[in-house]
Amino acid sequence: MRELRAGSDAVLLDFSTGRAPEAEAAHTARALREALDEGRLMPCDIVPGAHTILVETRPGSGLDELSVLRVVHDARRSFTPPDEHSPTPSPPDLVIPVVYDGDDLADAAALAGMTEKQLIATHSRVLWTVQFMGFAPGFGYLVPGPETSARDADALARITRRGQSRPAVPTGSVAVAAGYSAVYPRSSPGGWFLLGRTDLPMWDSEARPPSLLTAGMTVRFEPTEAPS
The missing domain is CATH 2.40.100.10 (Cyclophilin-like)
Known part of the structure; x- marks a missing residue:
């Protein structure tokens, strides 16, 4: 994963170099939203893309990048790439x-x-x-x-x-x-x-x-x- 600074108020997380970029980006986005809901992150917008996540705050407010990266680190440790040979169907949301x-x-x-x-x-x-x-x-x-x-x-x-x-x-x-x-x-x-x-x-x-x-x-x- 690459961390790309987008000024002082945003960071772009790029998962395109991973083995399962779509799945890892989605998994990390869920972890970031959970952390935000639980108050472990300062107010911010989490904007997922195909292989990326943009985390940004209001202009001039400054992003707590350390807290964001802590959540990302934990999410990546818990991420298990999908096994194409042994898929596990799950009920839809x-x-x-x-x-x-x-x-x-x-x-x-x-x-x-x-x-x-x-x-x-x-x-x-x-x-x-x-x-x-x-x-x-x-x-x-x-x-x-x-x-x-x-x-x-x-x-x-x-x-x-x-x-x-x-x-x-x-x-x-x-x-x-x-x-x-x-x-x-x-x-x-x-x-x-x-x-x-x-x-x-x-x-x-x-x-x-x-x-x-x-x-x-x-x-x-x-x-x-x-x-x-």
């Missing part, structure tokens, strides 16, 4: 019901080398992990968990982005692109392939926390019928 009737379902299935039914089965069989949040409030970038078979992961990775983005993707759209999956928390432009839709709200500005998803959470999509 969140189940998202999906009506798989998306406009791009047929095209996505063709890219994956599957039938539509096979793609639905694959997408709903995978235990997804929220790798990081971005793009829009409540928008989580989900990646297949370590227990995902190589066949399923490869098929999903073959689904790239659409050749042309849509100016407005409907709220609740469940989509995939480049090995990621996501749920659009509100109507916005987007170039991902739409597989279906859910009525489960991803973002509620009145709720605490407002986002249904958080980095490190596990998610499973559950096929459901459209209401009659």
Whole structure:
């Protein structure tokens, strides 16, 4: 892991050189959030990325980097890289019901080398992990968990982005692109392939926390019928 100073108020933790950078970054981010909730860290923002974590405080307040690195050190000592040969399935933190009737379902299935039914089965069989949040409030970038078979992961990775983005993707759209999956928390432009839709709200500005998803959470999509 590399520690990259970002001024006096932030540090960027880079796990990209590790054997399992996504898993280690997610594990460390959870440890940092727990330490923050327990009062072992001064108030700060913890912003996970694909292989990185940015820890920052308000400009001018100064970051207690020693406390941050102490938590990181303990987290790295307790981290066990996922064993691809002996995966241990675990129950998801969140189940998202999906009506798989998306406009791009047929095209996505063709890219994956599957039938539509096979793609639905694959997408709903995978235990997804929220790798990081971005793009829009409540928008989580989900990646297949370590227990995902190589066949399923490869098929999903073959689904790239659409050749042309849509100016407005409907709220609740469940989509995939480049090995990621996501749920659009509100109507916005987007170039991902739409597989279906859910009525489960991803973002509620009145709720605490407002986002249904958080980095490190596990998610499973559950096929459901459209209401009659």
